Amino acid sequence: MTWQLAFLATLDGLAYAALVFMVAVGLTLIFGVLRILNVAHGSFYAIGAYLAASLGIAIAAGGLSPWLTFPALILAAVLVGTILGTLIERALLRYVYLKEDVLQLLVTFAVFMILEDVQRLVWGVNPYFEAVPLRLLGNISLGGIFYTNYQILVLPAVALLILVGLRLFLRTTLAGKLITAVTEDREMATAIGVDTGRVYLITFVIGATLAALGGALASPTTSLVPGMGADMIVLSFAVVATAGLGQVEGAALAALLIGLGRSFAVYLMPELEVLVPYLVMALVLLVRPEGLFGVAQRRRI
């Protein structure tokens, strides 16, 4: 492997890690507060991507400025996060908070099954490809290798913004502090009068929006096909499990680890590409069953 290829793989890995981080951090945030692993999270990612592509196509068809596709990416994410997120949390999840863990898992799995077909019904099975934002920003030459500005600048910048923004939000705002309180000790938070119902809803909407944003931002870089949601939920779970459940900063590091591992595999051992995230996860969990930054929980006896 030449240093140029290594450089290319690193850039690829960074761009990919940025996208995976956005989805995974939403998943881990929701888990931290609701104690539910949202399997439908992958669907938010996929629907965010499809909606962003559709908006992009509509903008082009309407003869509007192509630069509008950028706000359209954000709009797609917010629409998916608020509408689908609110709908699912209010109409469904709040009725299962007291049920067995297995049943909670099955409920989100059922939602995932439903949303998979929703995508098929609305967007069909043929691949979508809508790369206007990618082309608008042009390429950059780094050491003789051309790379898209979108992937090398926009994606990592947004991921960093989310990481810092989320940290500030959780530490400084009232809503953020409430979310942190519920994450750390649900009983105590309820006892001192925190309206957990609202905290759950806000968290779920934020998490869903982050997943949809990951999808929307990914849409210019890849063709959208059925099944992308299933791949993403497993991948983002791998990130979350590697980091430790509920760990925001940890998710960033794990996303980097898995993103870089995967992109190097693409260049070195392409057959192993799909395996790398799971290998990383399996190795970490073998040594630390609670993940890199997770805390082991034990039954009180």
Added chain:
Amino acid sequence: MAGRLNAQALLAVAAVVLIAAAPLMAQWVKVLLTIALAKGLAVLGIMILLRAGQVSFGHAMFYAASAYAGAFVGRWTGGGELFVLIGAGLAVSLALGLAIGVFVVRYRYIFFAMLNLAFSMVLFSILEKFFHVTGGSDGMRIARPTVLGMELERAPFEYVMFYLTLGLVVGLAWGVRRYLASPLGQALAAVKSNETRLEYLGMSARHALLVGYVLSAGLAGLGGVLASITQGLATPEIAYWVRSGEFVFIAILGGAGTVAGAFAGAVVYEGVRSYAAAYFADIWQMVLGAVLLAIILFAPGGLVGLAERLTGRRLRGGSADPAVAADQARVGER
């Protein structure tokens, strides 16, 4: 208690006789029923894990690994012998179950569910990517094998597969019931309710779960190889998460935690699917998801629970042991 048990046994015998006689009345149902019963075996595997409070979103990997093992052995031996193919499938699924089981029984709940899903996704992509070996997404044809050395025409072969599957289902349903009533099987419910106490009895929760896991992998594998030989085809699609989800769905539909529910669920599911899937082809997952939600929210007992309500009888109860549950039901009626 004896009366209650006899009523259950009678019901089971009646169901088996009905299914065994069905192809004699309507020939076309035998393949459908073979597939349904084969899937029921995989569902039975899921059900064993549900006893321990765990759900696997990846059991299709055993179903598929076994089917492909049968396909390969068939290819290498020029058609092959039915029982060799089945034996190969079973052996591969048990071995894979042990290898993956040793790893996943260290984890619970979401970790258990998602690690199984992750492993099955890996198998799925291997089956698809290594197309020069596995035939890619077209899969592998499985030529009709000989049965104890005899070459059979299609119709008699389908009868053989049907009655063989039915026989295995009856034997394994009985065996699994016994296992679940034994200390080892009852330890599964103990894993669900209190692992700490189990360890403080001197028993490893992981071992108890591993036994259940390997058994469930073997059942899924047996179902996979039987179904694929019957259909003459193994495709990567049977390793996909959709198939794993289907098994979990049927387990919940039938009534989580009951042996009878696994097969009742599978037969009803395949029956409905063969009619309805044509009309709902585009929204089949959606229908399944919606029904799954409805069962969890409104009819947690599944089909078995529904039957109990309709007949006013309790086929199971508070205890994890069916015999004791029947006893309790009687006490409750007094």
Added chain:
Amino acid sequence: MSQPLLETRDLQIQFGGVVAASGVNLDVIEGETLAIIGPNGAGKTTFLNLCTGYIKPSAGRVTFRGADITARSPRAITRLGIARAFQIPQLFAEHTVLENLLLAAAVRDRVWNPFRRLATLPARGEMLALLDLVGAGDLADQPVEVLPEGRRKLVDIAIALALKPRLLLLDEPTSGVASAEKFQIMDILANALARERVTAVFVEHDMEVVRRYASRVAVWNTGKITHSGPPDEVLSDPDVRRDVIGL
């Protein structure tokens, strides 16, 4: 003097800077009923956790019948003959009382035949007798979920006894129980210990219970054993009365 059944030597453990045990030396002699008393939050449960391998000490050693068990798991230690009853009863919630005991007997007797019914194990009669012994014979077929706390405590102790241990460790056997029931539980326990010839260590905060049922008392304070001796002597020690009993 014969070798102690259980010995701890210089056991130490900290939790995030808080020292729970700083050099604990305690011998448990075969046949005695030893009570451990001490202020709340002094780490008495931690001591039982250390002896049974639920947590590992940062330094020191635990020996049972001459064998070092410091690094062993609760499972392995239980198999060697140390059973434990818990402050919060640890029961199998999906099973009946009798099934809870039968599971213990099955593990003890290593009945792993998958075609052997739990409900009809040879030990069934023995377990029913044990339930009678602890005064819970009428509860055999009750689901444990519906039992009141006092009964749950008894079932928890019965599970430990079902293992036929050499040494029984009990964590606050009378906490969370109505005071009228306290002595009933302790009478049952003392009776069972004598009948089965089990050595016992129990953590207790009720001094009346300690005075009546312990053959020896050890005082746990600030991570150490500060006093040890016959109940009357230890309980009338002025330091103990001030620090532990609060008089």
